[in-house]
Amino acid sequence: MSAQPEPALLHTEEEEALRAAVRDLLTDHCDPADVVTRTESAAPHDLSLWKTLAESMGLAGLLIPETLGGQGATHRETAVVLEELGRAVAPVPYLTSAVVATEALLGCGADDLLTELATAQTVAVLAVGLHVAPAGTVPGVRLEGGALHGELTGIADASFADVLLVPADDGGLYAVRAADATVVPQVSLDLTRPVARVVLDGASGRRLGDAAPAVRRALRTGAGLLASEQLGLADGLLTETVRYLGERKQFNRQVGGFQALKHRLARLWLEVAGLRAAARNAADALSTGEDTDVAVAVAQAYAAQVAVHAAEEALQLHGGIGMTWEHPVHLYLKRAKADAIAYGTAGVHRATLAELVDLPTP
Structure with a gap:
């Protein structure tokens, strides 16, 4: 009698091992009392925890191919990590950088930036309001004379980003160094994932590809x-x-x-x-x-x-x-x-x- 195949939605041994490793890390480095204290400070993100997750464990590059320095894993493994981060309400930009921004860069084929994200050299954030749905209207900034002008609001984790992925009115998605933009914190209900207003006043950007897809x-x-x-x-x-x-x-x-x-x-x-x-x-x-x-x-x-x-x-x-x-x-x-x-x-x-x-x- 042949063995029955394992149901696809059950976690594999590798996924459970990943869960255990992430949970152990968060137990040791994401104490709830410390998270409460951090939200009262000017730096709500936990840089030390992020470096351990991204650099030591290599989790920032889970969705990035191995040829670009990533892990070449799937969304299933990424979901395991996010489940544990949600359990600890960890103040790190994993969802916004290692998932959302990474997927946008994969859609554009921006290999150099993907390598930077995979090796934890860079944190990238998609400059689209956190409230925007996948099929929703995406506001873009103006492209005038090769420079970007405009304002975008409700951008999650923008204050922690090195690179902003900005949609423009010409239909392109542009990579803008955060240092070239003005990032103004907004009042956030969730202090562990702060949002900000991003103002571009003649910022230079590199066109990565078509923004819509x-x-x-x-x-x-x-x-x-x-x-x-x-x-x-x-x-x-x-x-x-x-x-x-x-x-x-x-x-x-x-x-x-x-x-x-x-x-x-x-x-x-x-x-x-x-x-x-x-x-x-x-x-x-x-x-x-x-x-x-x-x-x-x-x-x-x-x-x-x-x-x-x-x-x-x-x-x-x-x-x-x-x-x-x-x-x-x-x-x-x-x-x-x-x-x-x-x-x-x-x-x-x-x-x-x-x-x-x-x-x-x-």
Whole structure:
């Protein structure tokens, strides 16, 4: 009797080993109390953690071919990393640089910049608002006399970037050194992924290729793999909340033993299980190129509500301590809320899904 093939959506041994390595690193170098303290400073990004992830572990180049200095891995491995980063609400530009900007550069064939990203010499950010969906309208700056002029808002992690990938009104995507632009921090709900306004006043840029296909590819991948970050956030909160309720006592009983709370946690567990399937399917579809648009739309139509619900339940079930600034649960709630509009809202993705399956909305 022949052996049955392993279901495609299950994690491989290599993926589980990668998860363990990343989780161990974050346990040692991404303490929640330190993240809270960092968000109160002028430098919310964790440069030391980023260097360890990008340089020592080589994770910045997961999606970049080995011929360019990368790992030549797939979106499945990248999803594992993002899940663990979401679980730790790590303040590093992994999604924006190692995923979104990398995909844009792959779409343009910018080998030299890809090598810089793979070897952690450079952090790149796509200068498109975090709220823009894959099929949304992408604002561009003016190209006048070979120089770029204009303003772009809501650019995630721009303050940490070395290179900005800027769409222009001539249809091109330009690489602009961040030092040639004015990056003005904006008020960010999620302090672990700050946004900024980018002002270009005669900045020089190098044309990489056509903006439309490269940006759409980048945003679609960003939306699909964002679901893995949201999964890690939700699953981590559920695990921590169950642990806390097992320790907390009220009326000389463990709070976790109350039937009403068991029901709430069971409902949340089912939601997280559903998100795990949707996020994994999106990562696998991005890797294989099969039914990618549908898989990404399904994942993002569902992910936001689960992540936000997990954060709200965690905050409430942690009682008084959950309402304090010192406890990190507020970071998770803010990340979940910010992720809910990143790369398109759930409503936008539901509308996209309806069109893809020929089921128009009323």
